[in-house]
Amino acid sequence: MLTxxxxxxxxxxxxxxxxxxxxxxxxEIFGFLGPNGAxxxxxxxxxxxLMPATHGSVTVDxxxxxxxxxxxxxxxxxxxxxxxxxxxxxxxxxxxxAMNLIPGLKKVDLNALGALxxxxxxxxxxxxxxxxxxxxxxxxxxxxxxxxxxLILDEPTNGLDPAGIADLRQYLRxxxxxxxxxxxxxxxLLSEMEMxxxxxAIIDHGxxxxxxxxxxxxxxxxxxxxxxxxxxxxxxxxxxxxxxDDVKIVQQSAETFIIPRPEADIPHLxxxxxxxxxxxxxxxxxxxxxEEQFLKLTKKEGGTNHAFITSQ
Amino acid sequence: MRSLLANxxxxxxxxxxxxIALGMYTGIIxxxxxxxxxxxxxxxxxxFVNYATMAAMTFLGIFTIVFTAEMxxxxxxxxxxxxxxxxxxxxxxxxxxxLIAALLIMLVQFVFILAVSYGFAFTLDGSLTxxxxxxxxxxxxxxxFVIFLTLMFSVVFKSTGVVIGFTVLANFLSTMIGGLxxxxxxxxxKWIVFLHTDLSVYYQSPGFMETMxxxxxxxxxxxxxxxxxxxxxxxxxFRSKTFAE
Numbered sequence: 001m002l003t004x005x006x007x008x009x010x011x012x013x014x015x016x017x018x019x020x021x022x023x024x025x026x027x028e029i030f031g032f033l034g035p036n037g038a039x040x041x042x043x044x045x046x047x048x049x050l051m052p053a054t055h056g057s058v059t060v061d062x063x064x065x066x067x068x069x070x071x072x073x074x075x076x077x078x079x080x081x082x083x084x085x086x087x088x089x090x091x092x093x094x095x096x097x098a099m100n101l102i103p104g105l106k107k108v109d110l111n112a113l114g115a116l117x118x119x120x121x122x123x124x125x126x127x128x129x130x131x132x133x134x135x136x137x138x139x140x141x142x143x144x145x146x147x148x149x150x151l152i153l154d155e156p157t158n159g160l161d162p163a164g165i166a167d168l169r170q171y172l173r174x175x176x177x178x179x180x181x182x183x184x185x186x187x188x189l190l191s192e193m194e195m196x197x198x199x200x201a202i203i204d205h206g207x208x209x210x211x212x213x214x215x216x217x218x219x220x221x222x223x224x225x226x227x228x229x230x231x232x233x234x235x236x237x238x239x240x241x242x243x244x245d246d247v248k249i250v251q252q253s254a255e256t257f258i259i260p261r262p263e264a265d266i267p268h269l270x271x272x273x274x275x276x277x278x279x280x281x282x283x284x285x286x287x288x289x290x291e292e293q294f295l296k297l298t299k300k301e302g303g304t305n306h307a308f309i310t311s312q
Numbered sequence: 313m314r315s316l317l318a319n320x321x322x323x324x325x326x327x328x329x330x331x332i333a334l335g336m337y338t339g340i341i342x343x344x345x346x347x348x349x350x351x352x353x354x355x356x357x358x359x360f361v362n363y364a365t366m367a368a369m370t371f372l373g374i375f376t377i378v379f380t381a382e383m384x385x386x387x388x389x390x391x392x393x394x395x396x397x398x399x400x401x402x403x404x405x406x407x408x409x410x411l412i413a414a415l416l417i418m419l420v421q422f423v424f425i426l427a428v429s430y431g432f433a434f435t436l437d438g439s440l441t442x443x444x445x446x447x448x449x450x451x452x453x454x455x456x457f458v459i460f461l462t463l464m465f466s467v468v469f470k471s472t473g474v475v476i477g478f479t480v481l482a483n484f485l486s487t488m489i490g491g492l493x494x495x496x497x498x499x500x501x502k503w504i505v506f507l508h509t510d511l512s513v514y515y516q517s518p519g520f521m522e523t524m525x526x527x528x529x530x531x532x533x534x535x536x537x538x539x540x541x542x543x544x545x546x547x548x549x550f551r552s553k554t555f556a557e
Contacts, residue, residue, distance in 0.1 A: 048398045051554050070400040078398060084391035089326055097322065100315035101399035142395075 001026045001182035002047070002150045007056035009042055009206075016042050017206040020056070024150065024182040029172060031193040031200030032186040033294055039206040040186045041081060044154055047184075048078050061149050074102060077148035079156060083139025087128035091119060091138050094127055098142045105146050117141045118167070132159030140168070144175075151175065151183045157192055169196050190294055202294055223258040224266055225286035229279030230255050236278050243272050258286060313409060316401060320413030323386070324379065333375040337368045337425050345432045356438025361429050365448050368425040369455075375421065376455050377479050378472075380414045380462040385472030393555050407463075407550045411543070414459045422452055443515065450512035453535065457509040458483070460539040460546075467549040482506075498524045505538050 002024040009017040017039045024030040034040045045051040047058050049065050049072070058065040063072035085094045095110050114123040117137040122130070130138065136159050143151055151172075157165045173196070175181045187193050193200060201211045228236045237257060240249050244261055251257045259269070263285050273280050324330060344364040348355035355363075387393035396406055426448065433440060458479065465475040486506035493501035501507060502524035508531035514521055521531070 045554070050394055050397055069402065073398060073400040076398075080394055080398070082391070084395060086323060086326075086386075086390055086392060089322070093322060093326065097319050098395070100319045101396065101401065103315075103400055 001061055002184060003057075003059045004043065004047065005057050005059075007043065007046060007053045007058065009039075009046065009051070010054045015206060017046075017053075020203065020206070020208055022201050022208060022211055024184050026149070026180040026182050027176050028199065029176050029183045029185060029197045031197035032184055032203065033188075033190065033193060033200055034186075034203035038203045040203060041154065042206075043203070044078070044080055044152055044184075044186060047152060048076060048080055049073050050080070070103065074146065075149040076152060077143030077146065077150070078152035078154075079136075079139040079143055080152070080154050082155070082158070083135045083142075085127040085130075085135060085138065088126060090126050091123040091130070091134075094138065095123075095142060095145065098145055102146045108145055113141050113145065116144075116171075118164075133161060133164055136160055137164075140171075147179075149181060151181050153183065153185045155187055156185060157187065157189055165192065172196060222263070222285050222287045223260045224263075224269065225252075225256060225258050225282070225284060226269070226273075226280065227256045227282035228273070229281070232278040233257075235276060236273060239272050239276055239278065240269065243269050255281070313405060313412075316406065316409035317413055317416075320383065320409060321417075324413070324417055329375075329378070333371070333421060334424060336371050336375075337421065338428055340364070340367045340371060341425070341428050341432060349436070355436070357433040357436040357440055358438055358444055360436055361433045361440060361444060361448075364429045364432070365425060365451075368429065369422075369448075369451055372418070372421055372425060373455060373458060374480075376414075376418045376458055377462050377476055379417055380459050381466055381472045381475040381479070383410045383414055383463070384466035385470075385475055388470050388555070389472065397555065403551050404547060407547055411459070411463060414463065415456065418452075418455050418459060422455070447512040447515050450515070451510050453511045453532075454509040457505075457535055457539060460542040464542045464546045464549075467546055467553065494520070494523055502526050505534060508532075508534050511535075 004023070005021050007017055007020040008015070020039070020043055022030070032040055032043070042051065046053045047060075047065065049069055052066060058072075060072040060075045063075070065072040085091075086097065089097065091114070092110055095108075095113070099105055099108055110123065111120060114120045117140050119134060119137050119141065122134060127135065127138070136156060140153070140156065143153070153172075156168060156172075160168060169192070172183055172185075176183055176198075185193065185197065199212060202209045226236070226240070233251070233255060237249060237251065240257065240259055244259060244265070247260055249257055249259050259265075261269075266283055266285075270280065270283055273283075341364045344367055345360060348360045348363065384393070387396060397403060399406070430440070461482065462475060462479045465478050466472075469475050469478065483506060486504055490501050490504040490507040493504065494507070507524070508526070511528055511531060514528045514531070521528075
């Protein structure tokens, strides 16, 4: 539905995006993660026709955004950066304004749309009286006005309270599952992304570092975590190394180590450890969180992470 | 295009400024009416219309600059321009809708000024002439020029205040310098476009234009060339700018 293919963006002498490629299929919620300045918004600006790509192509339902603008953009609903409105107009007038920007759009039941995003009683209030959360909801209503095939949401949970976030998550899932909309979400809230997305891409320094969570593939990596008696740790590491001679074993503490192997290898490892009389207290799978993966992939040179993520 | 124009009108009429503008036109026309009537020799209808429209048109010029500057300036201020530019309509169409809306908004106000002025004039003695009406109509040309100039500045500068300032300054300085040059170097003065924008001058102060040895057709063509050039520059910039923060 949405295909971004080898998109390259050069601004002055700087390569802002380098060969960015990914695809969002109908009914899928695709996360787009990256630290500030990684190229997320530039990518979204190119997808929404706000900025041309230097090379590469973006197609929506087969229509190229650069050469078949009207067909492509009439299939996209989007909130880019933040939901911006005319503060002196009411919510309803802002939606009418948005309707007028879509050629050939038939009459839309704005009350029903308002009810859908929980603003049914607030549509006739001026937007300057709206809270940030209400603006987010109105932004989503605006993005959905014309039944788009692709929905692009840049930080959609900003300003929403936990109940609002849960509602939004449920609603986006409903849109993807029942209306087959392809949804691209960019966010810094990694825990939210983990809960809401089917797949995600991590972008850093203008390059896609990883796309995770394909058909039958876990969204994040898993490792075997083993906790043994401190006195047996050295021997346990030797046993593990002999058992899996082709992987890197990482000691996490005085009594735990991890091995990047699948769950099926646990009985094999356990047998070897027990055969050597090593005290095993715990063994099982540890799923790397999205945050851990994000930090690993976007680690700056010199080993420091981006400041914003550690503060969240 | 009609829906884009409807949007521009909605955004214009939902602010307080149009009411302020119409209120000021009415106020200045009423004030002129009482001044004309209260003189030792009360003025006739033609004198009243002449002064009333002249005064109201000065305000119209200012409000035209403000309204046109805000057409793009407010979109940048409220960060709504990106939403406009994400629409399936081309940037050329969006810009054209803003230009047409600015012209129509000026015309609406102009018709309002005419209606109120002539409404009061009918209560006074004396007859109104077609020549006077023609002169008032011709003076609209300066408003049209100002719209194209302001729109061009709007895509260059982010701040509405700067756009208004530049337009007023360009108008004021050029007219002042042009006025001086007419006396000393009329052959140079005739190339200052601001001296040609009000075509009614040819009928109200013909000597002024005769000094520069130009005709109304020269002025009209010269202004037309300028507004086309302004629009080409505006369209090129509007099409190529990303308007990203």
